Amino acid sequence: MSSLLQNTLIGFIMLGFAGMEFVTRRYQTSVNATHDDTKLELAMFVSLLAITQPLSILVSGKLCAWLIPEQHGAWAALPWWAMAAILLICDDMTQYWWHRMSHSPLLWPLHRAHHTAQYMSVRITYRNNFFYYLMMPGLWIAGVLLYLGFAKVYGVYLVIKLTVILGAHSAWRWDEPLYRIRALRPLMWVLERTISTPATHWAHHAMTNEDGIGHYKGNFGNLLFFWDVLFGSAHITRKYPARIGLQDDVLFGQERWFTQMFYPLFQSRRAHSALRFGARAYVEDETHGSAADALSPINEQERSA
Template identity: 40%
Template sequence: MALDKVLAKKIGKDIGVSLFIYALPVVALFAYFAIKGQTPWVNNTHQPANVDVPAVFKFLEPALKNIRSWGFLVIALVLGAIEFALGLYDNKWTKSERKVDIVCFLAPKFLLPPVTAFFSLKLLPLILPGLANEFSWVPFWAGFFIIAVADDLTQYWYHRLHHQVPFLWRFHRTHHSAPYMGMAMASRQNFIYTVFFSQIYLTAALIYLGLGFPALVVTVIKSFITLSAHSSIAWDKPFYKYKALHPVAWVLERLISTPATHQSHHADTVGDGVGNYKGNFGNMFFLWDVIFKTGIITRKYPTTFGIKFYKQEEWYAQFLWPIFKSKVAGSELSANGPEVGDEVGPVLFDESDLYVSEQLKREAVA
């Protein structure tokens, strides 16, 4: 299935805009030092950065490091237990679905660290010799924005292309196969998709170059946002319910991923005016969907999730396709299965497609 020419042209145009966005934090950094008349990079000693960070982050540094390692395992398990206790999975968490969720949650914790460690400790010194801590002179605020933009915008593109390029869809399909929504979706991924997460290696390179602590802070904040956006606990509902909070909601839902905007991405239909699995690609920042017009905002939640052509494939096929293929006839993951079981290309939005629903527009006018 070839990539549509109109879509290819839009992707090319959006990538050009993205290159400009990537450059903005760097331009702001050099403009800041130009105004101050300083050139700290000239006498850079390449020593580990003595990071000038807000006191709250210094105070929380031990906790942040623990959260990034084992802390999120605890948080995810507690959140999952709450979702289960509240019955938010209904009766859809079958034995086969549990296998997929548990394997996808636990296995990468053991399989991925050796890969990333090899890249960080062995490959980076070969790829970027003599550049360790090259950016140690960068202040915390600049490092934070450089990492936040570089990491999340790269993941936006990685995610978007796996929906828009038919060949890539099956590597990401596992993330959308479950007929329910919940915390487990945050880690429910094909391992091949996970191990090639482009932003992992970009962020590792920036850490090697001296932006370690800003990367730590961004990672923790992003993990909280993405985990809560995947949760079936609709923590954003109060912002939509109470009129006094509507201005906050307007900013929040355009800046970061929320349960409403991200659940829309996991809906199994686009025909109800709420679901948008052909868009709403943002992970930490929903802002990318606003900029590239790939998102819709309805302040509503889908009633059904997953993919209509899901055949409940074996856990090993969902986790390790194409190394292991499904034995289910007609499945996208089977040996002779279709590349896509349905259209997965995006709707090409025009200016009017990024919207708050018609009802909310009427409320705004009123």
Template identity: 40%
Template sequence: MKLDNATARKITRDGLLSVLLYIAPIVLMFASFQIFGYRPWEGANEFPFKAPAFIENVFKNLSSWGLPVIVLVLGVIEFAAGLYENKWTKNERTLDIVCFIVPKLVIRPFVAYFGLKFLPVVLPDAKNILDWVPFWWAFLIIAVADDLTQYWYHRLHHQLPWLWRFHRTHHSAPYMGMAMASRQNVIYTLFFSQTYLTVALTYLGLGYAALFVKVIKSFITTGAHSSIPWDKPFYEKKWLQPIGWVLERLISTPATHHAHHADTSDDGVGYYKGNFGNMFFLWDIIFGTGIITRKYPTSYGIKHYHEEEWYAQFMWPIFKSKKEGSELSQNGPMVGDAVPNEETVTLKPDTTVAVA
């Protein structure tokens, strides 16, 4: 399966635009310094930010054990309310639990520990070198850098067929719920940028802002995967609709992200070939890869799902599936994220649909 020329050109064009988006917060920060005669790197930090101690403790606890506990509680509520519709089989349940636990208890602590051991060796003079950056500017710079990078990481795993199988696990479940936020192949997780970025920023002196970005982003992405349609009132109640209009274009919501997990795009609601945004849906608006319908798909997953063994989905290509014809089996076909139609695969072009 080859990448068509139109998609390749769009990726190149959007990549160049992304460079400008990456540097925009930095340019704006130094422009504001110039306008106000502000030189924080000289020790004249007139606008320091420090949250009250109890708020800081809340964020630290959320980052360590608090957020997983919240996700587990909400997951129990979803399950008790029947929101998984009896589709949470033993294989699916095992996969979701392993994907939830291993990154938090093994991968991220491992990267953090050895990262903070490695950085002083290769960059001995860089420790806390950026601690002069004002909190809100640091927050904006990190939020853009982190989420835009993840947008591209996510998008390329859909648009480059040879990468799809590393992301396929995230889309295989025929349901939506809190557990979906962390349901990923281990290779996809290992190369995920956020863990490395947070470690590096902490070493450079921006750990406080990085912590806030991490926690807020976790809330948004977890909420976007939830089977609880918390965004529905913003579309149905007239006095909330102006807020909803901004909200659905700024961040990922259940309506926009559920569309990305639909198993078809034929109903005008599902759109697995777009809506790639994680924390910010704004990237999909800018790059024309988004669709907004304010509706929720009726079915999820991938049409060509073989219900592969949890270990194959979690650790492909280290472990292969025994299911014949599966993408994850030995010498399995590479079909990409599109739905196979006999022997051909049709790629839907990127479009942008917005509601008034």
């Protein structure tokens, strides 16, 4: 698949989901974005497309040309299904683990921005810290696979993957009406355990786990939700959390967009923050669900992600 066709298809898919958000009025009734939200989402979208992705592919390709010049295009004769399997493992599974690791104390500040939106929409799909994507293993591995001859299959794979990811973040919950159709129940049972859906991914963005729907300690899958099933982090309810975002932002105010995007180059001035060296982060008391002054930055991702 040519880059032009690939990008055109992705553009139409984005517009399609965005259009459905408006047609169903989900955007108008649920997306309450601030100016900082818009700046962060636009800046990250542009930087990923214009800087991070091209840079990772270019540099990894140059390194391959230097280290393994004889391997250029060496895997181009592999059947498409073998390439697809390699991509699912080397790109999608590694992204699952990168995402899961990003909910650990060390990497949480680089992923926190993705969870600070108090709404779900296609517009938050690429909302993250700049260095989160720059350090993502899958982008660099993709450059190696492209050097080895995966270009055509990678284009198709990327279109499919982004369709699933955009749909999982969309304010238009495409899976919701399908759950109500009795004849589709067996299909939906398989589907929700195979790919990320709005129900499973919205749970990951929930503000709390207390309602039994939210599951911010799991549901990490991007294209395949199967990784969550396989590695024990899946939570399936076919319901959607009432509140999205981080409790500490509600209590103490949202971090500035440039701090979220460029931490650690910029650091927070907030009293409770994971975006400042040595700061004490907000912790929600497990028993009573109230604010506790506490504790250490280790726990913010566990109680507020």
